[in-house]
Amino acid sequence: MLLPVIMAGGTGSRLWPMSRELYPKQFLRLHSENSMLQETVLRLESLEVREPVVICNEEHRFLVAEQLRQIKKLSNNIILEPIGRNTAPAIALAALNAIKDGDDPVMLVLAADHVIHDVEIFHAAVEKAIPFANANSLVTFGIVPTGPETGYGYIQRGDSIGNLDEGYKVKCFVEKPNLPTAESYIASGEYYWNSGMFMFRAKKYLEELEKFRPDIYEACKKSLCELPDGMDFITVDKESFALCPDESVDYAVMEKTTNAMVVPLDAGWSDVGSWSALWEVNEKDTNNNALTGDVFLHNTEGCYINTDEKMVAAVGVKNLVIVNTKDALLVIDKSQVQDVKKVVEYLKINQRSEYKHHRDIYRPWGKSDLVVAENRFNVNRVTVNPGGKLSTQMHHHRAEHWIILAGTAQVTIGEKTFLLTENQSTFIPIGSIHTLENPGKIPLEILEVRSGSYLGNDDVIRIKDHYGRN
Amino acid sequence: MLLPVIMAGGTGSRLWPMSRELYPKQFLRLHSENSMLQETVLRLESLEVREPVVICNEEHRFLVAEQLRQIKKLSNNIILEPIGRNTAPAIALAALNAIKDGDDPVMLVLAADHVIHDVEIFHAAVEKAIPFANANSLVTFGIVPTGPETGYGYIQRGDSIGNLDEGYKVKCFVEKPNLPTAESYIASGEYYWNSGMFMFRAKKYLEELEKFRPDIYEACKKSLCELPDGMDFITVDKESFALCPDESVDYAVMEKTTNAMVVPLDAGWSDVGSWSALWEVNEKDTNNNALTGDVFLHNTEGCYINTDEKMVAAVGVKNLVIVNTKDALLVIDKSQVQDVKKVVEYLKINQRSEYKHHRDIYRPWGKSDLVVAENRFNVNRVTVNPGGKLSTQMHHHRAEHWIILAGTAQVTIGEKTFLLTENQSTFIPIGSIHTLENPGKIPLEILEVRSGSYLGNDDVIRIKDHYGRN
Incomplete structure (x- = not known):
């Protein structure tokens, strides 16, 4: 059975203002009811695959967990990168994690932020690639080009392997071309777009990585922590991983290995790398x-x-x-x-919030939307998912007032615990230890009024946190 | 002393979405710190004038009063039109009101929504016009054209009266021309744009109106109510005024009278009749x-x-x-x-609110901004001006929760009256008679959470209203 490895580590800014550093493209509903990450997971249905591994930035862990929960694809295999180090290390972490019990699965490496229109053709390409990967090839999926794009790298195919158009040896990888070069590529019929999707055995990838980039291999081995934490996330040691070189899988392995193969894919693919690309793939x-x-x-x-x-x-x-x-x-x-x-x-130079997060801020227990912001007071509309719990906390500079708009809240202030329902409210004085949870079955909506001399989100002393955020 | 008569009755939609039916152009801060109405009033400073009369739509009366209060130009002379009937009747109402104590002032009739860059030149033109008006001319101010505009009517001048370029007999008024005609007007040097600003004695205007349009004269006479109401607004009877013909002062009087004169005005005038006109007059x-x-x-x-x-x-x-x-x-x-x-x-055809009002809704006591709108609850941020009082009211379908964000509120619920300050809150059950006022010196900011099966602004039974809105 294939092990899908979904790379969800991007923090792309090309779709700003929809994508933000804390809410990048892969988590957006850009092309359907589902986010691109959700689409990527759901696209695997009907293929024989294991539970997918998702590799993401540590900051996005609750977003990933929540989006998987929404599509009923809960995963214990979320690998958290403390910092971004590009694709070669990310895939190495997934491969090292996959082989830790002596296993050696075939990994299907996918980006979490691509659109693929024709799922059946995608499945067929995946099925074609399996025997090659089983036979220790490192397979890259080459997108059959629809035009002389200058924004992608290209792959030139070599000799055919297997049946007609099933797969080819890779002759070479080429950088983003200029237009005349791209046109000559298209005319030749020998070139594909480099999609960033791969298939190979975990051990074979690590073997090749160790051969060509032992520094990356060793750094990743050292970084992968032995024990998953309480939240079933797979954590990576920040200090060690910071020493790992930043490199793409193409540079580190694919361009160097003699086992590279390309399987053509002609399934209406787009990496949705810009607003104009999104316009192109959408209905008009x-x-x-x-x-x-x-x-x-x-x-x-x-x-x-x-x-x-x-x-x-x-x-x-x-x-x-x-x-x-x-x-x-x-x-x-x-x-x-x-x-x-x-x-x-x-926005970055001016340290403005608009590049980093939306007005809605996502939390492990739900989200918070700042609807009124003033000097001495602000108002947040807070949504707590069923079962969600805020940390037990205290503020030095602000008092809070909570009104329940919908659902039921279990509130603890100091030693007292009580239930509040629609239209009831409570007040939390400065310095009081308090917490709130949603014991119900529907989302809890509350209005939180903060008042005080300092209202920043960093005025919080967390005494206990259900999500390991202490 | 001149009596300024400011016509503030427009409901223009050409500057949507800034201008709305309930908040049209004359009340917007489009060109300075002040609204166009405020600028129109302030532009009269240093001229020897009486307290201005403002004629506006009844729906805008609190806006007018508040904007005049802000610039410390409180007026007891706000004439309320129950419906719009164009400029001839509006000016007639002002003239009839002006002569009611046997007086016969020279009226300076101005639109509330024009920009005039050079106030000194404007004052000089006004001063020039006074002797003509005193001598029973009906003076129109003709804008010296800056180009062959096809969006304005033109005035052709006749013989000069008085000193050079002080004033001219009007030869004729002409409709909006096509471009070649407009170009010939400019080339001749004999034409001005029709600005909609006038000066004449109140009795002379009424005399001419009675001569040419006795129907309008009679309808206005009948409509003007004898007694100003408690709020010092001058009210107009809706039933009688509805029967008044809808006509501009140009058609009804100026084009027919033999006493029409034009005084040239070259003071950087614009009627800001479109977004492109606003772009033109603004700094770039x-x-x-x-x-x-x-x-x-x-x-x-x-x-x-x-x-x-x-x-x-x-x-x-x-x-x-x-x-x-x-x-x-x-x-x-x-x-x-x-x-x-x-x-x-x-927007009108689809009965959407966006043509009628802003998210901020202006009230005689302050304003209300709908910050969260949902099916079963909504949240308004309410600002009550110092001294402002909500009506004593009751709702059939909604409960309300009030939290004080800033300032002090005097709240009455049923028989109880009490003060609330920052961070305090209260709850008003469905069916309770309640009111709120700001007894303090700073604006009172409250957050109002409405919940219930129907949340519309029209679910209100007003038991008592300080502003005559029963």
Whole structure:
């Protein structure tokens, strides 16, 4: 049985303001009801696979756990990277974890943030690759190009192996080409886009990694902690992993090994690497507009418009991307979407929150949305999932007032524990130890009013935390 | 002494989404710290004038009163039109009110929503017009045209009266011309734009109105109520005024009278009749962008961007108008701004709130902002001005929870009256008679949580209202 390894470590900013450092692309619902991570997991259904391993940034662990819970694919195999070190180390961690009980599974390595339209063709390509991987090849899936893209690396195929078009030796990997070169690649029919999806045996990958990059291999071996913590996350030692070189699997292994193979994939793939790419893969109206949310159009063509709550009216405009979130709005020409990085740079330099997180902040127990922010008081709308528990905590600088809007809360303040339901409220003085949980079956909605001289989220002394955040 | 008569009755939708039916252009801060109405009043300072009369729609009376209070120009002369009947009746109401004690002042009739850059030149033109008005002329101020605009009516001057360029007989009024006609007007040097500003004696205006449109004269006479009500507003009988013909002062009087004169005005005037006109009169950066609010630009030219709270990033775009309010966003090409009416039509047909009011709803006692709206509960952030009092009221379908965020509230529920301060709260069960006022010196900020099966603003039984809204 295949072991799916899903790489969910990206912190891409190319889809800002929808993607944020704390809520990147793979967690967004960009193309369906499900997030891209969820789609990636669900796309494996009907293949014979083990429970997937997800590798993500430590900061995203509760998001990953919650998104897997939502699609009823709870996983004990979430590997937490304390820092990003690119794909070669990430896959090494997954491989080392996979072989620790003497096993040697075939790993299907997937990115958590790609769109694949035709799942059956994808499955067929995966099935084709299995015998090659079993025979110790390192398989990369080569996307059959639909045009002379200059934004991707290419793979040139060599001799055919097996039946017609089942797979090829890799002749070489090439960097992102210029347009004439890309055109010659397409004309030759010998080139594929480098998708970043792979299949190989865990031990074979580690063997090749040890051969070509023993530094990465050793650093990963040292970093993988022996025991998963209480939350069933697989943790990685930060100090050791920080010493691991930052390298892609292509550079570290695939371009060097003599066992590289390519299996063609022609399944409507996109890495959705920009707003214009998202426009391309989405459904459009008769004027070529791709729309999400409450939108009114007049005399408008070729636009991508996404609004999360308020109404957007677009009149007399062409080829614009308009993305409206609770705290930031982007209006950008579709031909210049790569310049969204200028905005993110500006936000980082000015230490603004809009590059890091949304107005909604996701927590292991649910989320919190800052609806009113003033100097001396602010108001959060807090949603606690069924079974969710806030940490037992205390604040030095703020008092809190909670009103229950929906559901039932079990509140503890000092020594007292009591239930509150819709329309009831309580007050937590500065310095009181308190906690709250949702003992019910429906989400608990509360309104939290903070008041005091300092209202930052970092004024919290955690006495006990159900999620290991002490 | 001149009697300024400020016509503030418009409900223009050409500046949607900033202007709304309940908060039209004249009340917006579009061009300075002050609203256009406030600017119109303040522009009269240093002229020898009486306390101005403001004519507005009844629905806007508290807005007018509050805006005048803010600039310390409290007025007892706010005439309330129960319905809009255009300028001839509006001016007639002001004139009839002005002569009721046997007086006959010279009226300076101004629109509340124009920009005039050079106040000294404006004052000089006003001073020039006074002797003409005193001598029973009906003076219109003719804007010296800056180009062949096709969006304005024109006035052709006749013989000069008085000193050079002081004033002219009106030869004729002409409708909005086509471009070649407008160009010939400009070339002749004999034409002015029709600004909608006038000066005449109250009795002379009424005399001419009675001569040419006795129907309007009679309807207005019948409509003006004898006694101002408790709030010192001057009220107009709706039933009688509904029978008054809808007519502009130009059609009803100015085009017919033989006493029409034009005094030229070259003072940087604009009626700010569109987003592109607002862009024109505003200050611009080196790339010709006019910006208000938290805006980041990259490679962007010739845009008007106005955002009331969230950050806007515009990249690679040209000649766009981007206007962002709490509940609606407009993105429109600057050359097609007249099509904003398509949006407003759509909103009206679909009975959406976004054409009628902002998320902030203005009340005589302050304002209310709907920050969370759900099926079974919603949350309003309520600001009560010092001295402001909510009506004594009761709701059939909702309970309310109030938390004091800042300031002090005097609350009455049933028979009990008590004070609440910061961080205190109270609960109002369904069916309880209750009221709230701000007895303090600073604005009272409260958070109101409504819960129940129906949460509309119309579920209110007013038992007593300080502002005559029973």
